[in-house]
Amino acid sequence: xxxxxESGGGLVQPxxxxxxxxxxxxxxxxxxxxxxxxxxxxKEREAVAxxxxxxxTTTYSDSVKGRFTISRDNVKNTVYLQMNALxxxxxxxxxxxxxxxxxxxxxxxxxx
Numbered sequence: 001x002x003x004x005x006e007s008g009g010g011l012v013q014p015x016x017x018x019x020x021x022x023x024x025x026x027x028x029x030x031x032x033x034x035x036x037x038x039x040x041x042x043k044e045r046e047a048v049a050x051x052x053x054x055x056x057t058t059t060y061s062d063s064v065k066g067r068f069t070i071s072r073d074n075v076k077n078t079v080y081l082q083m084n085a086l087x088x089x090x091x092x093x094x095x096x097x098x099x100x101x102x103x104x105x106x107x108x109x110x111x112x
Contacts, residue, residue, distance in 0.1 A: 001025075001026045002025070002026035002027050002099050002101045003023075003025045003026055003101075004022055004023070004024050004096050004098060004101055004102065004103035004104075005022065005023045005103060005104070006020060006022045006094065006095065006096055006103045006104065006105060006106040007020070007022075007023075007106060008020040008021050008106060009094060009106030009107045009108045010107075010108070010109070011109045011111065012086055012108070012109070012110055013110070013111070013112050014086060014087060014088060014110055014111075014112055015085060015086065016086050016110070017082070017083060017084045017085075017086065018083045018086065018108060019080060019081070019082045019083070020036070020080065020081040020094055020096075020106060020108070021079075021080055022034070022036075022078060022079045022080075022081075022096030022098075022103055023076075023077065023078050024077045024078065024079070024098055024099075025077060026099075027098075027099040029074060029077040029098070030053050030054070030074040031053050032053055032099050033050055033051065033052050033098070034050065034070075034079040034096060034097070034098040035047060035048075035049070035050045035051075035096065035097040035098065036048040036050075036070060036079075036081045036094060036095070036097075037094070037095045037096075037097060038090075038092035038093065038094045038095070038108075039092055039093050039105075040089075040092040041092075045095070046061065047061060048060070048061055048064055048068065048081070048094070049061070049064065049068055049070035049081060050070065051070045051071065051072050051079065053074075054074075055071065055072050055074070058070050063089075064083075064090075067084050067085045067086075068081060068082065068083050068084070069081070069082040069084075070082075079098070081094065081096075083108070086108075086110045087110060088110045088111060089110075090110050091108060091109050091110050091111070092107075092108060093105040093106065093107050093108075094106050094107075094108055
């Protein structure tokens with residue numbers, strides 16, 4: 001059974017940092033690209049970052065480039081999203097995606 005479980009969300013002040021984690025199970029994790037998406041209230045879900053199976057290739061949306069870093073640990077079957085210099089417009093539910101499955105999401109709120 002494929003499962004993706006996100007964690008690490010919360011409330012942070014503008015300029016702060018958070019690290020999201022997504023623990024995967026039920027498939028051969030190292031063979032699959034992994035993705036982070038986000039959905040803000042009233043907006044469509046948007047891609048934030050992706051990482052190849054071996055971790056050598058990453059991509060970012062223009063809105064987070066230079067502030068967010070995606071990484072993975074193929075021993076722990078976990079993908080991470082390090083988010084720095086957070087802005088109020090980063091407030092959203094963050095989802096990981098892999099093996100054509102979605103996690104349940106974790107709320108990130110950036111507010112003073």
